[in-house]
Amino acid sequence: MYGFHTILRVLGVGHIRDTQCGFKLFTRKAAQQIFPSQHLTTWIFDVEILLLAKMLSIPVEEVPIEWHEVAGSKLNVITDSLQMLRDLLILRANHLLGRWKVSQNTVKVVPS
Numbered sequence: 001m002y003g004f005h006t007i008l009r010v011l012g013v014g015h016i017r018d019t020q021c022g023f024k025l026f027t028r029k030a031a032q033q034i035f036p037s038q039h040l041t042t043w044i045f046d047v048e049i050l051l052l053a054k055m056l057s058i059p060v061e062e063v064p065i066e067w068h069e070v071a072g073s074k075l076n077v078i079t080d081s082l083q084m085l086r087d088l089l090i091l092r093a094n095h096l097l098g099r100w101k102v103s104q105n106t107v108k109v110v111p112s
Contacts, residue, residue: 016062019047030058037102044087055102
């Protein structure tokens with residue numbers, strides 16, 4: 001995992017110690033700004049979300065919670081690690097080349 005976290009620091013999300021934790025919490029406004037620009041649905045989706053938040057200048061904070069592991073992980077360390085590396089390269093390349101753009105538009109919420 002040391003190598004993975006080094007890559008994340010290079011990408012700019014190294015200030016978050018556990019990017020792969022399944023628990024994420026967003027304000028409505030932040031979710032409406034981040035998720036329209038999301039492309040990845042694989043194991044690395046949360047890193048993309050953190051990177052998008054950074055690009056949109058949305059502050060991210062890591063808050064400790066009480067977490068209980070559930071036995072029976074579906075993660076295959078070898079194949080899924082290679083998939084995550086591939087997806088990180090795809091993510092970075094598409095943003096650097098301008099293929100994936102981050103929408104700076106804020107969504108207005110109209111009360112019903």
